[in-house]
Amino acid sequence: MLRIYAFFLLLCAMPGLSWAQPPSSLAMGFIPSRSISEIQVSADRIADYLANEVGIPVETVTVSNYAGVALAMQSKRIDLAFVGPMNYLKINDMMGAYPITSSVRSDQQGYRGLVITRSDSEIKSLNDLRGKTMGFADALSTSGSLYPKQALRKVGVDPDSEMRSVMLSSHSSIAMSVLRGKVDAGAIYQDARTNPEILSAVPDVLERTRVIYTTDLIPADPQIVRKDLPKDIVNSLREALIKMSADPEAQKWLKDLYGIDSIAIASDEDYNKLREVIIQADPDFLKRR
Template identity: 25%
Template sequence: MKRLVLVLALAFSLLNFAHASEQVYTLGVVPQQSAKKLARLWTPVTQYLSSKTGLAIRFATARDIPTFEKRVVEGEYDIAYMNPYHYTVFSQKPGYRAIAKQKNKQIKGIFVVRNDSPIQSLNELSGQKLAFPSPAAFAASVIPRAQLDKEQIAYEPKYVSSHDSVYRNVAKGFFKAGGGVMRTFNNTAPEVKAQLRVLWTTPGYTPHALAVHPRVSSSASEAIQTALIEMASDPEGVTLLKSLNFKQLEAAGDGDWDDVRALNIKLLDHLLSE
């Protein structure tokens, strides 16, 4: 009896050690939407990737985009889903490597206004307070603001932490217009979207990157990349992609974001020198 107890205790200890020593990979998702909504959308994806790769992968995000940026530059996430401009910065420091992006997709920013707004052109935004997710939100903030500057349209930017917050604030009439992207606009609450219309759309650029931190091994990176690419050929994966408003993912390389680098954006250069 004592021997059986000893064997069981040893087995239990070994099991606990195995769980304790299991490496957990965090997938950090840029907080374009609320943490609750992102958890609902992305937790099933991390569970799917875990089952396909044999790696323990869990969802993570941040309360706002500046906090996310700080965590990415500090290497807090093993895998990160980040906007195109973020990738051009964080591929330098701490050296994230792109493994996947949406296939046959370009990201386009938008300005939204209320359905009943009389505004029909960007010129009519002159002198207005406009809502944006954050200063470095690429398609939802950087590109729309650059267009306003190019056309010498004076405005006052206000940063409201997420795309969903932009849409809610414009729908409530707190701002005449706000910046977002089509994917999050299509994915926002139906009752909010129904009150809005798209005023203007930016040119298209290479979309968000799924990238891994340099500490992630080549074997783990390849396993995650393969699972992401093969989602489109698996019914469960297709359902998960659809929930994200994705169609298909493909392998990506660092040079895919050279169109964004060509814009020579300097907003987050201070993070590279810290």
Template identity: 35%
Template sequence: MSTIVQPLRWLCLILALFLVTAPLPGHAQGGEYSFPDEGYSSGETGEASYVDDEPVFEDYTSQYESDPDALVEEAEGATEPPPASPPPAPIEPRPPVDLARKAVMIGRTPYLSLKEMMRQVAPLFAFLKKEMGVPEVRLVTGKDYASVLATLERGNIDFAWVGPMAYVIGREKGNLMPLAMARHLGEASYRGVFIARKDGPVQGLDDIRGRTIGFVDPESASGYLYPLYLLQRVKIDPHKACKKVYFLKKHDAVLQAVLAGKLDAGVCLEATVTGSTDPRVKGQILVLGRTDPVPSDVLVCRQDCPVNLREAFLAALLKRTATGSAALGDPGDGPPPPTFAPATEADFQSVQAVWNAVRKVARHL
């Protein structure tokens, strides 16, 4: 009997040790501010896929954006980005696709909560679906511009909707092609703003020295790089002059963190402030400065995108411009759907100039 009991004791001991050290189901092993993996279509970069005609959309970022304490500090040891390299040689387009069977995948960062972002883009996606004659148009989200463009480079999506600076940086690394630029309320550009509380310690740009400041994303034009260019002209490097620098990933997250007093100052899209329905904004937020105009966001594809696919996509976007806002229905409380214009490399010359100026001091996370 003892010859049987002794091995059983060892087996029970090993099993107990395994149960103690194994992670609990659903327990995140990553950092404090990591995004959940559940519900995403790909585990490589956290892309989430949503069909345009789904009536309900799960919001995987509401906790992140609504909690003013969820500030993502700049990575320790962040280094200067590498110098620009010559763009890759052009590549030939892939064979045509059957649009009648093609699910069009469009990548974008969740600049708002996913539920609100889907509410804004769903009418546009339904329009594209009809005009292109495709069975569906899906939104695929990544945690930031870099992850969206990486998904495009791998061929997991067809088009990416990114900021102009993300495109300028991305074309140095991959074979990207600009197709169309969005026009919001008819405007071909927008601005970033520095904000602070009216009753806070920061009443001017020079006051950010020794204080905490929040930006949006290391590749955001209005939320980081154009503001960095403005600060550079007044001899302020926030990464040296400020007590702490944070990247919050969303424009409205920066606004809410400043309102809550979690940040002394912040940078976000001007429309985030002017379009806010929060009654506290008008009475409590002070605009410290505005950036130069930033060319509007751009829809891009890979150079090897099938010609019939990109031509159908661009034609649908431009027809949206001619059709007018009425074609997409009532936007409700949100902004009206954007219109679009063709994009060329010349549209990004000013963006390239800003990137060249701030390249050495910008942080790449």
């Protein structure tokens, strides 16, 4: 028995022999807050940069929602993903993925949500939205759903019964719907109005719309990894993301992708306050699948 154990230890110590083979490639997932075609070029450039730094090919995968990311991470089809803060909490609760970095905008590791209307609208505050039509993003959007709905309830307006809520496909779609008069107001991240596809179509969008409410600071959207990804690869990805955010050329890709200025180190503890907000708004939210 001792000989067998000694032989096992000898095998483990032999150079070039590894029981946990590193992956031959990595997959980076995105949940688009804009149309896929508008972010694909930047996503592919980011993947190429990370592949060069880590030394492993990286491919991009677009997933429609948090459940898709969670399942793909669980089956090891996605290793790294750019997600929203609420997406992260759901995925973390489902399968233990965790953040390694998060996005920085306007020198803040976090962002705010806006409620906008047209400049010629009579709507001046959240109270004026009673009986109106408002565009929201997916229910898992912090800036496009959770925070503005919570703010409406605080001023006594029930978004489920006292107004018509319309769920739209992206924050750019919400802003355009406000501009075109399809909805009276809309909830977006700050400042989705300056997304390239909006500015190219409506250069004076900031003059034609008005902000009537700004949310509290929301924890930054994180870059997360699956829980069982080897630690050496996790560390390499973290270092590569931080290095990339200091590269002037790569900064353009991040800006075009999600309006990101830079990337900083993050941890799960950064999202505890958001967990508290979610529990107050809907105690069973994270448990639902």
